[in-house]
Amino acid sequence: MINEKIKKIYNGKIERIEKVAQTSYYIEINCQVPVEVKAGQFVTVYCSGLTLRRPFSVFSNDNGRIGILLKERGNGTKYLTSLKIGDNIDLIGPLGNQFNIEEKKSLLIGAGIGIAPISFLKKELDKKRIENCLAAGFLNKKEIPINIKVDKIYTDDGSNGEKGSVVDYLDELIKLYHPLPVLKTVANVGEKYCIATQISMEKVMACAIGVCRGCVINIKKNGSIVNAAVCKEGPVFNGSEVVWE
Amino acid sequence: MGIISSGILQTNLNGYILKNPIITASGTYGYNNEYSDFVNVSTLGAIVTKAITLEPREGNKGIRIAETKAGMINSIGLENVGIERFLEEKLKVLKDENIEFIMNIAGSTIREYVELAKICDENKIKAIEVNISCPNVKAGCLEFGTEENSLYELVNSVRNNYRGILIVKLTPNVTSIEKIAMAAQKAGADAISAINTLKGTQIKINCQNGEINKTIISGGYSGKGIKPIAVGAVMRIAQVVNIPIIGIGGIETLEDVLEFFAAGAEAVEIGTANFTHPNISETIIKELEEYVKINGFKDIEELKKELRS
Numbered sequence: 307m308i309n310e311k312i313k314k315i316y317n318g319k320i321e322r323i324e325k326v327a328q329t330s331y332y333i334e335i336n337c338q339v340p341v342e343v344k345a346g347q348f349v350t351v352y353c354s355g356l357t358l359r360r361p362f363s364v365f366s367n368d369n370g371r372i373g374i375l376l377k378e379r380g381n382g383t384k385y386l387t388s389l390k391i392g393d394n395i396d397l398i399g400p401l402g403n404q405f406n407i408e409e410k411k412s413l414l415i416g417a418g419i420g421i422a423p424i425s426f427l428k429k430e431l432d433k434k435r436i437e438n439c440l441a442a443g444f445l446n447k448k449e450i451p452i453n454i455k456v457d458k459i460y461t462d463d464g465s466n467g468e469k470g471s472v473v474d475y476l477d478e479l480i481k482l483y484h485p486l487p488v489l490k491t492v493a494n495v496g497e498k499y500c501i502a503t504q505i506s507m508e509k510v511m512a513c514a515i516g517v518c519r520g521c522v523i524n525i526k527k528n529g530s531i532v533n534a535a536v537c538k539e540g541p542v543f544n545g546s547e548v549v550w551e
Numbered sequence: 552m553g554i555i556s557s558g559i560l561q562t563n564l565n566g567y568i569l570k571n572p573i574i575t576a577s578g579t580y581g582y583n584n585e586y587s588d589f590v591n592v593s594t595l596g597a598i599v600t601k602a603i604t605l606e607p608r609e610g611n612k613g614i615r616i617a618e619t620k621a622g623m624i625n626s627i628g629l630e631n632v633g634i635e636r637f638l639e640e641k642l643k644v645l646k647d648e649n650i651e652f653i654m655n656i657a658g659s660t661i662r663e664y665v666e667l668a669k670i671c672d673e674n675k676i677k678a679i680e681v682n683i684s685c686p687n688v689k690a691g692c693l694e695f696g697t698e699e700n701s702l703y704e705l706v707n708s709v710r711n712n713y714r715g716i717l718i719v720k721l722t723p724n725v726t727s728i729e730k731i732a733m734a735a736q737k738a739g740a741d742a743i744s745a746i747n748t749l750k751g752t753q754i755k756i757n758c759q760n761g762e763i764n765k766t767i768i769s770g771g772y773s774g775k776g777i778k779p780i781a782v783g784a785v786m787r788i789a790q791v792v793n794i795p796i797i798g799i800g801g802i803e804t805l806e807d808v809l810e811f812f813a814a815g816a817e818a819v820e821i822g823t824a825n826f827t828h829p830n831i832s833e834t835i836i837k838e839l840e841e842y843v844k845i846n847g848f849k850d851i852e853e854l855k856k857e858l859r860s
């Protein structure tokens with residue numbers, strides 16, 4: 307049979323679940339994923355009773371365990387944070403593309419829970435001894451996960467680090483993540499100073515494998531504007547190719 | 552492996568023989584082997600492709616999906632690669648990997664459907680499913696499938712240009728689905744599939760410090776919430792036609808499949824549930840085979856007969 311290949315669907319077990327900030331949790335799932343997961347990729351998890359699986363960036367990946375950092379929002383995330391060590395979790399992944407790692411000094415920017423894939427990227431850059439600086443922005447100090455390592459912190463209210471938005475830090479930059487205004491600013495700054503940027507996008511997803519076309523954004527390709535599925539062609543895009551809504 | 556070995560699930564749709572009655576629904580399963588990370592696609596009864604139009608389509612702008620309490624709303628708008636690219640790029644994989652498929656076609660005028668039918672005929676596409684839930688541009692954008700005369704004309708025109716298995720997929724957004732089904736049969740359909748999505752809207756309201764923010768999405772409602780409507784539709788259609796019916800709508804479990812059989816369906820299509828559990832189709836095939844065996848039925852036909860008596 308041609309199809310004796312690895313199936314990307316796992317029945318994982320929760321090995322750690324910890325509150326790491328006011329409304330954010332770290333969940334470590336033992337699912338023996340047999341492939342190497344790259345920074346920027348994501349997984350989807352089934353949340354009991356809900357129709358759509360929820361996507362989360364991979365925050366860590368060691369010994370077949372996938373770590374995710376999640377912020378409580380609605381029913382899906384509340385279900386996940388109610389789980390206990392030893393509970394089963396139905397996980398699919400790794401999905402999507404990855405950050406393109408270059409031997410160049412890199413600036414990493416993450417806002418809010420968007421810090422998850424960026425933290426993973428930093429770990430990979432550190433491993434490869436690529437000089438980098440991670441600047442992160444949060445609402446206030448209570449929102450800063452205790453298990454992340456950052457170089458520069460901004461908070462909206464100045465309760466930790468500098469007061470202001472993480473985009474204030476932008477004069478030279480590259481990789482980053484999260485809510486659109488920050489993403490868009492980064493892309494614009496990159497364009498202005500001719501610096502390559504890579505951006506991780508978010509869209510509500512249904513299939514997460516590129517078939518339903520529910521998560522498309524517009525990108526520039528060969529001089530025209532086309533649809534690209536965030537789940538398949540992304541979630542990481544070059545800042546210069548994204549057409550902002 | 553092994554799930555098709557005994558042939559007890561073999562299903563006959565008016566001469567179209569499938570190894571089992573579990574089909575995956577249009578728009579939820581891509582064009583060919585996209586789910587092969589999760590299932591052996593060639594073991595399914597068949598897959599139905601995303602709706603294919605004459606020209607490639609970009610689809611709708613804005614938010615395209617939203618989850619609801621018992622399913623989801625989509626407003627994809629027929630984004631697809633068009634028939635040319637389908638034949639050039641997608642067909643080969645279907646053939647190479649031995650994937651049984653039904654091509655879902657859609658158009659804006661009868662001429663477009665006829666054109667598609669001719670191309671399918673020339674390319675010996677074994678089975679097509681005609682998506683009639685599309686606005687008829689020439690008739691004030693009223694959907695083809697909502698009025699029996701325009702439906703008859705459409706299906707008849709396709710029939711006259713296509714020799715393969717012709718399945719007509721009905722929309723539930725009508726006053727009498729029986730009348731539409733009878734018109735489809737009269738026009739020469741080999742089988743009927745029902746139902747497509749229901750029209751629905753979600754308005755998400757977010758209020759912060761007295762400032763109201765609304766996100767509105769209108770589109771097709773699918774998923775577990777539509778199952779009773781779909782089972783009801785199949786049952787009513789079964790009373791007025793004698794061609795096979797493929798039941799669609801909210802199927803997530805073996806019990807759901809049995810319910811559709813009992814209502815008169817010969818086969819079923821699974822849509823939204825593929826998003827929730829991408830291996831659901833394979834799981835249900837295995838469970839169905841078990842069920843037939845454990846309960847001592849000779850084959851699926853006997854099971855269906857018992858379910859309907």
Ligand SMILES: Cc1cc2nc3c(=O)[nH]c(=O)nc-3n(C[C@H](O)[C@H](O)[C@H](O)COP(=O)(O)OP(=O)(O)OC[C@H]3O[C@@H](n4cnc5c(N)ncnc54)[C@H](O)[C@@H]3O)c2cc1C
Nearest residue numbers: 360361362363375376377379380381382383422508509510
């Ligand atoms: C590629 C990708 C990576 C992500 N990585 C992370 C991460 O590392 N940590 C984290 O906390 N969150 C992440 N998110 C966002 C996360 O998926 C949503 O917060 C979560 O789905 C909300 O579900 P809910 O049921 O709690 O909220 P609800 O508001 O009840 O969700 C309702 C619907 O909206 C969708 N949805 C809501 N917010 C978002 C959003 N921001 N992005 C996409 N879909 C959304 C849900 O999937 C669901 O279909 C990521 C999203 C994407 C697309």
Ligand SMILES: Cc1cc2nc3c(=O)[nH]c(=O)nc-3n(C[C@H](O)[C@H](O)[C@H](O)COP(=O)(O)O)c2cc1C
Nearest residue numbers: 576577578602625682746747773774800801822823
């Ligand atoms: C995202 C999405 C896209 C769809 N696209 C099509 C399509 O292109 N053509 C079609 O005939 N039906 C389409 N449908 C309808 C399904 O094939 C099916 O009839 C419907 O969703 C009901 O089944 P379900 O409840 O199992 O999903 C689509 C449904 C969804 C959810």
Ligand code: FES
Nearest residue numbers: 512514516519537
């Ligand atoms: S979620 Fe289906 S295409 Fe991205």
